[in-house]
Amino acid sequence: MRAFADLLDRLSLTASRNTKLALMVGYLAETPDPDRGWALAALTGELSFDAAKPAFIRKAAEARMDPQLFRWSYDYVGDLAETVALVWEAKPGANREPQLSEVIDALTSASRSEVQRLIETWLDALDPTARWALLKLMTGGLRVGVSARLAKQALAQLGGVEVAEIEEVWHGLSAPYGDLFAWLEGRSDRPSAVSPGRFRPVMLAQAIDEAVDFPRLDPAAYVAEWKWDGIRIQAVNEGGVRRLYSRTGDDISKTFPDMVEALDFEGVIDGELLVVRDGALASFGDLQQRLNRKTVDAKLIQTYPAAIRAYDLLAEGAEDLRHLPFLERRERLEALVARLGSGRIDLSPLQPFETWEGLADLRSDPPEGDAQLAEGVMLKRADSIYEAGRPKGPWFKWKRDPHLIDAVLMYAQRGHGKRSSFYSDYTFGVWTTDALGQRSLTPVGKAYFGFTDEELKQIDKFVRDNTVERFGPVRSVRAEPHFGLVLEVAFEGLQRSTRHKSGVAMRFPRVHRLRWDKSPGEADELTTLQRMLD
């Protein structure tokens, strides 16, 4: 428990990705099995326990101290696990410190009443940092800024392998990952990736650098298609196992049962998940209604019917197609989609062009006349194999509007006229990092349009529910790395400005979409904007 607590503590105190990575690699290298495997599972959100409910933890703390003092302390700290970790009176020598694996075993197998007794003895034996780590582990909110992706990178570094290799085997593994570590440390062969329905690491495109890339690339070697504005998915049906994955390999089947039901093929399709109503593509806002929902009901499915626009075919039946050139895979894909004849799975059509100027014309002429439906164009070398990661050269994306950033809502102000009862004017900010590595938000602009009436209601509710302070008609709202609202802001241009604290002024900023799916910590840095200047 000690090493795990130290790891969490140090992860929570640094904002630097490289430091986090180094801490994790160090921990994984030094900690024996099975503790490190459980820690990995905890960090990647693979663990959850029903036996340890927050209400119980709170009750245990209140039984040990004055309940009013506890309430004041909780008010002050604002986080249950941390409050209890701080106020709990340790009993030195009361017990020995538990091993992480011992804690996990107990939490998964002991009865509820046993667990509750155990928790108290553990808390008695641990110091505040370890108590905090234990409570965070039990309540499932580690929030130390480690994504599954970062954890996989740490594993890759540990074993000196590519991240894609980790991703390839990841879905066939389960905690505490003894076979994975054995492979990474050269003690055994690579664990089998052949589990039906598994995720295949996704191939991604590089952003094109117009000045450098176009002069050296041959337009005849590439094909183009729209970069549809939905979410990139992988749809798998293998040996009766149907799965829908996000591009990072998260299993999102439960969120889209209607789509899973429609996967009437044998193979693996790479495509874009969209909402399609009566054959017409809806905007990303409609798709967002279906994301991050705990429950999916028939009405939701009916109102926002999901569909897949297919880009690529990675496997057909038992045959892996990833080593074939793009156009060959494309032929197989076209045949499969035609055979399927499904209203729920169609093709992303290739867009003919002959010169880069022709491609530029295409890019500025959005599909179905609606700029919201596609973010730009994709360029794929006709002979490119399907290669995991973001290889340099075979695939490029060329977004139509280069001026898009993810910002965090900081302040909201009441609107005027028809909108005077809504908080409809928004000040948003991006991150800056000071010399200490501390990140904070700096306001960079204001936007008061770009959203639908429905979205306005949602933002207004968010503002009212999460007000931190009021200044007349203005409210500041919660904007923390792990809590807050991310706005994708579109704007026409950027200028230097001495009047703004950020040093930049945006022209014509508007809310492009609400990113309920992103946490504020993932929003852009001010340096991203500074690079757009000139």
Next chain:
Amino acid sequence: MIRPEALLRPTPAGLYCPPGDFYIDPVRPVDRAVITHGHADHARAGHGTVLATPQTLAIMAERYGADFTGVEQAGAYGEAVVRDGVEVTLVPAGHVLGSAQAVVRWQGLTCVVSGDYKRRRDPTCPGFEPVPCDVFITEATFGLPVFRHPPAEQEIARLLRSVAQFPDRTHLVGAYALGKAQRVIALLREAGWDRPIFVHGALERLNRLYEAHGVALGPLAPATSTTKGDFASEIVIAPPSALQDRWSRRFADPVTAFASGWMRVRARPARGAASCR
């Protein structure tokens, strides 16, 4: 016995004593003030008369200038001063140099106004002395049980371990200019660190004042050299605000620490102007 409110009562200007006609740590300029210690949330400039320990008077003069008050009245620890029949005695509070509890006695009633205090040992000031009393008016800065500070010596040992572990890096310690900085320095000396300690310019005047009042801090040097790398394996002490700005960039790959009671709570990081620690 008389009611305590007759002797001390809260007012908008601060805690007021009607029979003695004075305020304790008033927040507004008043005619007669008793000041418990030199932190800015207790000691303000512009009062008519200030009764405080000689060390607190010196700190106020250093911070606000020699004309910080009309009349200075020094009250040594334990020495009773009578104002209109009310007896005021300043007793060590163990918080910072010169810090005192104000013991107020009148017609058989004893009230103690603690000011900021701590009961742990501090090499830079005399320890807290309990005084039997009828009413104890206490600060509760770290009163919530979420604040359980580890022994200071243990934290200093951690710092020195880190210095030994990372000899190529500078150890940068954020500490408030009055009290915390000198306590860290004195504890480092007790732990055997006898190399020069490098200090930010904003700490120099108060360090000198401490030394003038008999608190030995050992060899100190300004942290102003121009070349990076000079400070590898050294300890540098600076006010917390300096760690956030350009000043700190001169140190290569620093390990940063804060000597502050507030830092224990991770969900509430570094509040702006916590003046007490």
